[in-house]
Amino acid sequence: MSKTKVLVTGASGLVGSRFLELAQVFDFVAPDLPEFDLADAEAVRVLVEKENPDWIINFAAFTDVNAAEQQAGDENGPAWRINVTGVENLLKAFKSKNFLQISTDMVFSGDLDQPGPYDETQIPPDSNEKLTWYGWTKNRAEKIVKERNGSVLRIIYPVRTGHDKKPDYIRGALKKYADGKMYPLFMDQQICIAFIDEISETIQKIIETESNGTFHCSSDTTTPYELITYVIDQLGADPSVIKSASVLEFLKTQTNPNRYPVWGGLKTNITEEQLDLHHSTWQTIVEHLIGQGLSLPEATPQS
Numbered sequence: 001m002s003k004t005k006v007l008v009t010g011a012s013g014l015v016g017s018r019f020l021e022l023a024q025v026f027d028f029v030a031p032d033l034p035e036f037d038l039a040d041a042e043a044v045r046v047l048v049e050k051e052n053p054d055w056i057i058n059f060a061a062f063t064d065v066n067a068a069e070q071q072a073g074d075e076n077g078p079a080w081r082i083n084v085t086g087v088e089n090l091l092k093a094f095k096s097k098n099f100l101q102i103s104t105d106m107v108f109s110g111d112l113d114q115p116g117p118y119d120e121t122q123i124p125p126d127s128n129e130k131l132t133w134y135g136w137t138k139n140r141a142e143k144i145v146k147e148r149n150g151s152v153l154r155i156i157y158p159v160r161t162g163h164d165k166k167p168d169y170i171r172g173a174l175k176k177y178a179d180g181k182m183y184p185l186f187m188d189q190q191i192c193i194a195f196i197d198e199i200s201e202t203i204q205k206i207i208e209t210e211s212n213g214t215f216h217c218s219s220d221t222t223t224p225y226e227l228i229t230y231v232i233d234q235l236g237a238d239p240s241v242i243k244s245a246s247v248l249e250f251l252k253t254q255t256n257p258n259r260y261p262v263w264g265g266l267k268t269n270i271t272e273e274q275l276d277l278h279h280s281t282w283q284t285i286v287e288h289l290i291g292q293g294l295s296l297p298e299a300t301p302q303s
């Protein structure tokens with residue numbers, strides 16, 4: 001039997017590159033920039049027609065939340081063109097429902113009007129009033145995907161070992177710690193993490209069972225302070241030098257009060273039941289990462 005042919009966008013990224021490593025059961029087509037630009041409708045049409053895949057998994061995105069914020073309101077800016085127009089381009093070229101959009105908890109506000117952790121049935125807001133520009137572009141992309149009967153997999157702070165090109169939430173913090181530049185960590189912000197190996201397993205299951213709908217991959221909830229001090233302690237270093245801070249106080253000093261969701265997080269019960277799989281707690285994810293070789297990085301020499 002021939003392998004299922006899966007077209008993966010964003011295959012060089014933090015999450016997509018690990019999916020390619022782990023899900024070897026599929027036959028991958030993994031086009032990348034500069035040859036393949038999602039924002040170029042004609043390039044997308046030509047590639048999809050030529051490859052005629054069984055599935056498309058769209059990892060590609062403009063993922064720099066701060067840079068996206070500088071483009072707020074600009075539907076000609078790169079964040080909108082990649083995250084929204086890019087999805088339209090893919091769906092114009094690919095008529096099948098076997099389309100999986102990788103999305104984020106940031107399609108929700110994370111504030112007390114609609115607090116997380118969110119379950120798969122919760123409907124994201126239809127207004128950008130309380131979202132970052134990045135969150136709004138991903139929110140609009142989800143809407144387009146749903147209208148075309150595609151599927152959505154929301155993830156949150158995806159973590160793995162390796163991938164020097166982009167540090168994840170934990171490795172970014174460990175580097176700051178190693179360099180003696182650790183910022184105070186919020187002890188009143190509700191977050192989750194997602195183990196990228198489990199994201200890969202979830203996607204593989206969605207493809208293999210030809211499932212359709214909204215799915216989540218996440219741990220249970222924690223806070224940045226609890227998570228990072230735990231990791232540092234587990235690595236045998238001293239977490240007592242890390243200061244805590246309040247996200248609610250911090251947001252009062254920001255021009256954009258929506259920059260950090262305070263009550264974020266994703267629930268996974270429906271996904272786990274539907275796909276018959278299990279997502280680890282955040283402590284177990286840390287154990288897995290350390291088992292796979294996560295360690296404190298070398299400090300950057302000071303000049």
Ligand SMILES: NC(=O)c1ccc[n+]([C@@H]2O[C@H](COP(=O)([O-])OP(=O)(O)OC[C@H]3O[C@@H](n4cnc5c(N)ncnc54)[C@H](OP(=O)(O)O)[C@@H]3O)[C@@H](O)[C@H]2O)c1
Binds near residue numbers: 016102
């Ligand atoms: N990282 C997170 O904290 C997080 C949290 C929740 C959800 N997500 C979602 O998860 C997905 C994967 O995120 P990630 O962290 O793996 O992202 P990433 O490391 O920033 O990778 C993004 C990928 O998209 C590609 N790309 C960017 N613009 C493109 C364009 N115009 N045409 C074609 N490809 C383009 C990039 O190619 P180049 O490398 O060549 O630029 C790269 O391969 C995204 O949809 C993101 O929104 C991420």
